[in-house]
Amino acid sequence: MTIILEQIHSPEDVKRLDDKETEALCRELREFLIENVSHTGGHLASNLGVVELTVALHRVFDTWRDRLVFDVGHQCYIHKILTGRKDTFGTLRSFQGVAGFPKPAESEHDAFIAGHASTSVSVALGMARARTIRGEHYSVVAVLGDGALTGGLAYEGLNDAGESGEPLIVVLNDNGMSITENVGGIASHLARQRVKPQYFEFKKTYRRIMGVIPGGKRIYRVTHRVKTAVKKALWPCSMFEDMGFTYLGPVDGHDIKKLTYLLQWARQINTTVLIHVRTVKGKGYPFAEEHPNEFHGISRFQIETGEPICASGKSFSGVFGETMLKLAEKDPRVCAVTAAMQSGTGLDEFSSRYPKRFFDVGIAEGHATAMCAGMAKQGLLPVFAVYSSFLQRAYDMLLHDVAISGLHVVFAVDRAGLVGEDGETHQGAFDASFLAQVPGMTVLCPASYGELSSMLEYALFECSGPVAVRYPRGCEGNYRGKWGRGTHAVLRRGKDITLAGYGVMVNELTEAAELLEAEGISAEVLKLDSIAPLDYDAVLDCALRTGRLLVAEESIQEGSVGMRIGAEAAKRGICLKNFALKNLGNVFIPHGSVPELLAMCGLNGKGIAETAGEMCHDR
Incomplete structure (x- = not known):
């Protein structure tokens, strides 16, 4: 039952909950997430691991104004549920439904689009610097998984951020890779002390007193250097502190109270902070905990067994x-x-x-x-x-x-x-x-x-x-031919128009040719096996024979094969009776099933046949 979750319509509702209610909310969120993703598919394990972390972030920050940058964005599902998209979450990753990644066009609570890893610290630092230059007041938080630290761009951002002195919070979600090895009893003791409320209260009070007494700032700098030297002698410093971050953690990423306290403290100290959070990928769903990689990105599945509803075939x-x-x-x-x-x-x-x-x-x-x-x-x-x-x-x-x-x-x-x-x-x-x-x-x-x-x-x-x-994602279509080591192959002869394409697009071209045949139009289907180098002679010979050429491809238009063929024809002084490009245009294509997207772009058999028919009727 989702008693608490039913009351959550915005992040403000999360802030009104007490600790006990917040813990109940986390349990309900996991149930809700498992239930919905079992029907839609998506990134399950990573989102189960950040339930408490995401709730804690919304207890402390106002994502309508504060900037919360995810890295990578597939761990944003809980954030979406808490920011007004709970009732439409059943449309996750479906055509015109809720996107599987942060999308500012979808909600003002999504600070930045993020589909590729290792970018969040750089983006967040840019936002922090913009805030400072414009004299505005809001928090900037970057949430990145430990996997993002295998990308070099993350270190470029961390290096610059640590040196910048900008108030910025980086939350490192460590769900598998140990960042720094803490060895021995002293290290364990210090790790415990660093997340105790008393430790932070002492630091905060000491810094405040030293800021107002005569000569206090100089005393603070001296004692801070002494403390740092002693700490380095007893406990190897983390690389983040070497970069200039105030390092907090490691902390249990499923302890909502401790997470909330650390985030509040990080916001108050107004400097460059890294919070090291340890979580369990797939937390709360045994199958995902045991096999996190299999449940990272998953198709629809049976909750009781964890088995996919449709077994994956050959691809x-x-x-x-x-x-x-x-x-x-x-x-x-x-x-x-x-x-x-x-x-x-x-x-x-x-x-x-x-x-x-x-x-x-x-x-x-x-x-x-x-x-x-x-x-x-x-x-x-x-x-x-x-x-x-x-x-x-x-x-x-x-x-x-x-x-x-x-x-x-x-x-x-x-x-x-x-x-x-x-x-x-x-x-x-x-x-x-x-x-x-x-x-x-x-x-x-x-x-x-x-x-x-x-x-x-x-x-x-x-x-x-x-x-x-x-080659594409998924399986092959009706075309099951074998390659003859050439640059092209004519799959179907025709006299009225040439339909050219490459890869699995030939399946749509063949379907279009069949639809055109029913209208009395004879279409030739030309399969291009190599698009670099491109056999211009073969393409233009076919086009000249039929007098019309349509090039279809799942590619952006600029620099596409169709544009290259048109440019080559112009260079040779060849004037085609009719020439058309069918591609993805010069836009970014949204989420949805491949058949839906092909139809949207006019790249399915029906859409290609309609354009080809118009070309042939334009005599």
Whole structure:
């Protein structure tokens, strides 16, 4: 029963609860979260771990004015429930429903969009500096998971923030990685003392007295240096204190009273503070506690058993993993690299069978790319398995460290194209454009499992220089063809219009051709296997034969394959009778199922057929 939760309509309602009621609210929030995510899917384990922390934040801060920056944003579900979205939470991650990440357009309580990790301290510091320059008064809090500390940007932000002296609170949610090792009885004793109310009250009173008595500030500085020296001699200083933070913790992240007190103290001391909070990922749901990785991002599941309602079948990621095993057995130079996405990219079995040739570098795509460059330079065959939207973070290293030297690194670009429910931050809408701009880059686009396997083998053993093999999330469509080692294939002959595309988009093109046939229009379907280099001769020959060309792709328009073909035709002085681009436009695509998003963008079979029909009737 959700007795307390039913009374919560805004953060102000949370502030009115006493300690006992707040603890009851946390229990009800867990029940509510498990019940709803079991129907919608989403990020469960990470949100179960931050229930008390999020409630404590809302007891202390006013997120309508104070700025609460999440990192990464998938741990924001409790925040959303407490800020007026409880009644619509059943639409989580569905088309036009509640987003799975913070979204300022959705609520004024969401300070900043956050779908990729390691950015929160930098963003929060920018907000704090803006507050100071504008002479305003509000708190700025960054909440980051320990996983975000595997990304280098987090340290850039921490380094600058610690030196800045800006009043800023960083809450480190440590649910698995030990940041500093406290050894021995003295260390344990000091850790206990640092979270006692008496300790903070003494510090606060001492600082206040020293601030008003003659010479007190100088005395305070001297005693502070002496205390720091003694502390360093007895207890190794945390790296955060070395950076300039006032370090508080570690503290039990499920003790709501202690969390509330620490947050209040951190706000009062008006300096750069880091609170080290230890939580249990999946807290309160045994299946998630025992298998936090499996319940990190999960589809709909049965609460009683923890089992998914629909068992996951074969997927492009799975086929990639299977193929990598075969290729690694064939050649001992083959290595697999991932950036904290071992399971998501299908490399679980590879990591077990070839542990010395498997490298998970954490949330550090730039480092992964540069490391692969070093591996390739010394004679290995590295394959970096990375989500399309995460590869964006490594663009500089791709250009500078891989491409300039022409090094043979293979990028297995997973989640290329629309990914669905994770929304704007995760749609693979840009890689087709930015990869093709890299000099010497080969970009292959399999449309089936069989093509993925053969293209990956070709990329490793028959190509030179950087190569990307890009494939979508999920399963293959009706097209089950095999790759003939060419740059293109005509899947269907026609005389009225050419429909061109790559990857699984060929399924929508084939459906469109069938719909057009029912209207008496003969459509040719051209599948592009390589989009860099692009076989312009083949595309333009087909277009000239039918007189009309429509290029459909799950890509942003600028720099798209369709725009490149149009530019090449203009350069050659070729005038097509009719030419159309069907793509994602120059906008960010929201969350929803892939079929819904394809329909929204006019990229499903029906939408493509409608545009093609208009082109053919325009004689």
